Amino acid sequence: MNCLFCRIIQDKITSKRIYEDESILAFEDVSPQAPVHILIIPKKHIPTSLDIEEKDHELIGRMFQVANKIAIDRGVAERGFRIVMNCNSEAGQTVFHIHLHLLAGRAMNWPPG
Ligand code: 5GP
């Protein structure tokens, strides 16, 4: 499959892995937008949030729990962090394999750009 994040899961593209279990992988974003910028992805290929099905509900919940664990491990949980999932072009989605962005380590703006 010609999906960048599936290739990262298969280790055909190198990434700086932070966390991995049977269903989830987390790795450093190659172009960090904050001191902490980590992507949390399911190993299952799901193109956009619109493609999440009822059978994926537990998986999606686990993605958030992994993001929380990483925020705690990085010492940013108390200060605060942002979890973002972009959907389709106007939101800025560029890789069509769902991912949570975990952003932290600086004050975040609201509304986001
Ligand atoms: P999106 O724009 O789809 O919400 O987020 C895609 C993210 O993937 C971007 O933040 C981008 O920097 C990151 N990214 C794109 N290509 C690579 C890559 O080859 N390796 C890693 N680690 N991150 C990537």
Ligand code: ZN
């Ligand atoms: Zn994929």
